Amino acid sequence: MLAVAQNGSPFVTDEAGSERLWLRRVVLTQFRSYERAEITVDERPVVLTGVNGAGKTNLLEAISLMTPGRGLRGGALSEISRIVPEGTLFAWAVAAEVCAEEEIREVGTGRDPLAMGTGGRERRLIKIDGEVCKSQQALAEVLSAVWLTPQMDSLLRDSASGRRRFLDRLVLGFDPEHAANTNAYEHALRERARLLKGGSRDLTWISTLEDRMARYGIAVSVARREITEKLQHACAETHGDFPVAGLVLQGAVEEWLEDKPALIAEEELRRRLYESRSQDTITGGASWGPHKSDLLVHHLEKAMPAGLCSTGEQKALLLSIVLAHARLVMLERGASPLLLLDEVVAHLDEKRRDSLFEEILNLRCQAWMTGTDADVFAAMGDKAQHLSVKDRAVFSTAVRN
Numbered sequence: 001m002l003a004v005a006q007n008g009s010p011f012v013t014d015e016a017g018s019e020r021l022w023l024r025r026v027v028l029t030q031f032r033s034y035e036r037a038e039i040t041v042d043e044r045p046v047v048l049t050g051v052n053g054a055g056k057t058n059l060l061e062a063i064s065l066m067t068p069g070r071g072l073r074g075g076a077l078s079e080i081s082r083i084v085p086e087g088t089l090f091a092w093a094v095a096a097e098v099c100a101e102e103e104i105r106e107v108g109t110g111r112d113p114l115a116m117g118t119g120g121r122e123r124r125l126i127k128i129d130g131e132v133c134k135s136q137q138a139l140a141e142v143l144s145a146v147w148l149t150p151q152m153d154s155l156l157r158d159s160a161s162g163r164r165r166f167l168d169r170l171v172l173g174f175d176p177e178h179a180a181n182t183n184a185y186e187h188a189l190r191e192r193a194r195l196l197k198g199g200s201r202d203l204t205w206i207s208t209l210e211d212r213m214a215r216y217g218i219a220v221s222v223a224r225r226e227i228t229e230k231l232q233h234a235c236a237e238t239h240g241d242f243p244v245a246g247l248v249l250q251g252a253v254e255e256w257l258e259d260k261p262a263l264i265a266e267e268e269l270r271r272r273l274y275e276s277r278s279q280d281t282i283t284g285g286a287s288w289g290p291h292k293s294d295l296l297v298h299h300l301e302k303a304m305p306a307g308l309c310s311t312g313e314q315k316a317l318l319l320s321i322v323l324a325h326a327r328l329v330m331l332e333r334g335a336s337p338l339l340l341l342d343e344v345v346a347h348l349d350e351k352r353r354d355s356l357f358e359e360i361l362n363l364r365c366q367a368w369m370t371g372t373d374a375d376v377f378a379a380m381g382d383k384a385q386h387l388s389v390k391d392r393a394v395f396s397t398a399v400r401n
């Protein structure tokens, strides 16, 4: 079991003052295309290559589920269970050994078999060091991971909700409580909307929900604002061949927080929610709150909104933000998060690809990268471990230099 350092961080510092957070072993059971797969790796970056449909993204998804939330595909728990011709018969599970220097923690998660097929709500079970955990927040205290997938290619030009989710994942790298705060806020928002829509006269309960929305909502905004500001500074220090991203969190709540203390902003949100009950009854949702905010991203050098940049430039901007975040987490918490980079290299020209590899090696982070062409990763040589995914199994491959 891992010793917790004095500052509350789960990371342990070695004599040289450097730290690493990495997975040593990952076991998948009845997980999407895998009946069972076991991967043992060391702390170096991991390259997974294989043909389309081999199961590379499934592996990254399994790792992403070791953190709070619904993983990098955001799918339902039931859809993850391996589909066999007879139907979906099994509960899926993922287990991993998480290392921070000499310390190892055992993390496991999966679909609760007792809640399967009962018509009730699907449940996810979480175990850390053999103990069942009640909330997903416990995962954030052990492991931090950030991902980029091909589905996120349009993140910078699509709706604000994807960018908020992306920002929330970045905040989690610093503040494990953020997951609980966003969940509590969204839960209160949904419940209030349901009561208003149903014409409920339970005004006390509606007020209680608005009070929760105000408290958790402001906590969410404060954390998002703080990390956006820090990230903005970290982005200015962008290394290598990546563009510098400009970041601004925009929304009414953020404007209040600009010149008001959090308690006053909380009061303001509570009042606005109360006053917008009639309107929210008609429109659904809530007219005010951090779910209305947006993370605006600019390509600073081109002075252009990211949404208007080319596909490759948008990808480079996202990578630049993710790498700045990893540098910041390393500085503040002592070790970089895991980076799960699904097919990101394919979009990069050779210079940017080399910059990415260099940055990953400098960060000493365990980046998990996928691709169909092993040669693209040859430049990493034996500084990375190269695995091939084939026939629903994972094999070591010879290092190509």
Ligand SMILES: Nc1ncnc2c1ncn2[C@@H]1O[C@H](COP(=O)(O)OP(=O)(O)OP(=O)(O)O)[C@@H](O)[C@H]1O
Pocket (backbone or CB within 6 Å): 031, 032, 033, 034, 050, 051, 052, 053, 054, 055, 056, 057, 058, 059, 079, 080, 081, 082, 083, 084, 372
């Ligand atoms: N619940 C499930 N049960 C069984 N198989 C599944 C399930 N969900 C997805 N699959 C299958 O898993 C396979 C591997 O998918 P995955 O996305 O990991 O491939 P990949 O190696 O990343 O491919 P690509 O290079 O095309 O992105 C797909 O053929 C898909 O149909």
